[in-house]
Amino acid sequence: MSKSIFVIGGCRSGKSRHAMKLADAVGGKKVFIATCVPQDEEMNQRVAHHRSERGGGWETVEAPLDLAAAIADGAKRADVVLADCLTLWASNLLLAETDPENSHIIAALSELVSAIDEAACPVILVSNEVGAGIVPENRLARLFRDEVGRINQQVAAAVDQVIWMVAGIPMTIKPERAP
């Protein structure tokens, strides 16, 4: 049975590194799906930093928008697929189209959930918690926060395991541990 895992945490909480460790533990052919398409020097540096942390043995695919197709496609030829991260994917979707109801995001999210369900190999997904600070003054930032929250909730509901990261420490929050 293929097992899907969702790794969520704040910025610099060690999410990407932990997700890679989980993928390495699966082993075999690994596909990395990057939702980030660097637009400036700062992003280039972050992407290069993450790539150097990944090391060898990875095929990298860029999927700024059509994440579901990239997962479906990657899962056909890989032993494990890692998608990093859903926050940038949400940002790309928000900027790609202007829809007051964001119905294109809802549709894309529904396709993502299906792709996770149907993948023949384990799928690991990474996202940021962005909602635990002060309400942003910027309206677009509030909208973004709402969309990321919606995505995080639906992906967490769809996967087999959810891991919350704090300071590099993983905490399994789904399935719930016995009290």
Add this chain to the structure above:
Amino acid sequence: MSKSIFVIGGCRSGKSRHAMKLADAVGGKKVFIATCVPQDEEMNQRVAHHRSERGGGWETVEAPLDLAAAIADGAKRADVVLADCLTLWASNLLLAETDPENSHIIAALSELVSAIDEAACPVILVSNEVGAGIVPENRLARLFRDEVGRINQQVAAAVDQVIWMVAGIPMTIKPERAP
């Protein structure tokens, strides 16, 4: 014995939905106490969205400021009272009065804790974590963050159970699980 529960998490972490599920599990006559009095279209939409999620079987009471009285009153005639959310209540209190020591908030918080203690039926309270982002540049936002933190701590200390929400996944953090 009536059991009080505090549900806390970031924005769009599924707090309100989980709190409603907990209230539905108690069943019987349910009183919903809204601290939100919508001031603009965006807030109107959020309130309407939450109301549609609640479904039937709820009596709704608005209590932007006197939350303690609304809980005491609701608990007399209901089987469960749900107050959502303490963050907006803090905001309403901060804007209602200018007091350098915020003694009116301290007094209101003390009344809230008494109302939770004395309620004859289960009381469920919802609040946001707002302190896990960058320190806000705006002084009022810092003050708000401090007051919400104070409220969250005292309410968490007063209730029987505290649930931390991440991406729609509940984690019981009080009572502490055996190591």
Add this chain to the structure above:
Amino acid sequence: MSKSIFVIGGCRSGKSRHAMKLADAVGGKKVFIATCVPQDEEMNQRVAHHRSERGGGWETVEAPLDLAAAIADGAKRADVVLADCLTLWASNLLLAETDPENSHIIAALSELVSAIDEAACPVILVSNEVGAGIVPENRLARLFRDEVGRINQQVAAAVDQVIWMVAGIPMTIKPERAP
């Protein structure tokens, strides 16, 4: 064996108070290392507030930059050392020197980890989670967030126990509890 503990949480999550409780449980001679050197009235008030919460039996040392030396020095004569907090230390380091690679922070962090490892008495460290909100628009704030994240991860990896605070409730996330 001396046991090191890292207490991390959002603003006003009860970190400092819990860390003090842990130090009081060790007892004996207690050294408090303050990384905060108040620069304005608001900070003065916060420092005075924390000091009044600490009560008697504490020797206070200020170490805005050389935290490792202060811990090494304090551990020689104390039964427990409490350093509060790493977030301000990161801020002091960032402002003290302009280095595009922040190599002075990396060096200071490596010294801090050694000081924790080598301390003859328990060391308790406090830090803020600052990465769980929206990406800050301000470049320096993003840099700060990255550096704090790096520090939090390395300190969490170095200590024996990590405690995540929410609304005054401690949750031990390291060592991991049995599933």
